[in-house]
Amino acid sequence: MALQFTLEAQERDKFGKRASRRYRAENLVPAEIYGEAEKNLSILVNSFQLDKQIKDTAFYSNVINLKIGDKSTEVILKGVQRDPTKSTITHIDFQIVRQDKKVNVSVPIKFIGEDDCVGIKMSGGKLSHTLTELQISCFPKDIPENIEVDVTNLDIGNSIHISEIKIPNDIELSTGDKEHDTAVVSCYMPKEEKIEEEVKPDETEEAAEGAEAEAEGEAKEGKTEAAKEEEQTDQKAEKSDSKKD
Numbered sequence: 001m002a003l004q005f006t007l008e009a010q011e012r013d014k015f016g017k018r019a020s021r022r023y024r025a026e027n028l029v030p031a032e033i034y035g036e037a038e039k040n041l042s043i044l045v046n047s048f049q050l051d052k053q054i055k056d057t058a059f060y061s062n063v064i065n066l067k068i069g070d071k072s073t074e075v076i077l078k079g080v081q082r083d084p085t086k087s088t089i090t091h092i093d094f095q096i097v098r099q100d101k102k103v104n105v106s107v108p109i110k111f112i113g114e115d116d117c118v119g120i121k122m123s124g125g126k127l128s129h130t131l132t133e134l135q136i137s138c139f140p141k142d143i144p145e146n147i148e149v150d151v152t153n154l155d156i157g158n159s160i161h162i163s164e165i166k167i168p169n170d171i172e173l174s175t176g177d178k179e180h181d182t183a184v185v186s187c188y189m190p191k192e193e194k195i196e197e198e199v200k201p202d203e204t205e206e207a208a209e210g211a212e213a214e215a216e217g218e219a220k221e222g223k224t225e226a227a228k229e230e231e232q233t234d235q236k237a238e239k240s241d242s243k244k245d
Contacts, residue, residue, distance in 0.1 A: 131185075159185065
């Protein structure tokens with residue numbers, strides 16, 4: 001049996017960006033209720049109640065009882081808009097549901113047995129969660145809080161597919177088919193990372209600069225000795241000339 005949440009709301013009588021900003025300043029969130037034959041209804045939801053209840057993941061897939069004055073309307077959440085910078089809710093959409101008609105909703109997957117998973121505990125593997133929710137179709141009263149997937153016996157190289165999940169008889173899966181039996185969770189062995197020794201740029205530069213300086217030093221020494229020899233040769237030549245004179 002699905003949990004049922006309750007929100008207080010009131011009909012909205014003013015529209016436009018200016019009115020929306022004023023409503024939000026008064027802790028009221030603009031919202032729209034979409035029906036089948038009924039006309040869409042614009043309402044304002046108490047932001048304090050909404051912020052508190054929307055923290056529960058079940059809020060996104062279960063029946064919500066909207067109290068608008070003396071009237072109560074059963075709905076499910078269809079969409080949420082948030083401020084991109086503040087993450088606050090700026091608008092919300094609801095869909096009217098009837099207890100005698102099936103609805104399509106997304107239900108979160110609850111993975112159990114991860115601490116005792118064979119592939120992790122015995123082989124040091126890791127889990128890869130391909131899906132985190134499933135699309136189902138059922139009557140509003142039968143919407144589950146979540147769908148459990150037991151990974152206790154999952155070993156390295158194996159996966160659990162949609163067709164292997166145990167679903168209650170009163171619920172139909174809207175996700176996947178026989179031809180596309182998607183893996184929900186897999187166990188794999190992570191690759192070992194190779195650590196290579198890196199030569200620091202500073203050390204390379206210092207070695208190159210040292211070799212260059214040493215070569216320059218040797219070249220300078222060679223030039224100095226050659227200059228000395230040339231000077232001695234000139235001096236001897238001058239002495240020889242002076243003796244001749």
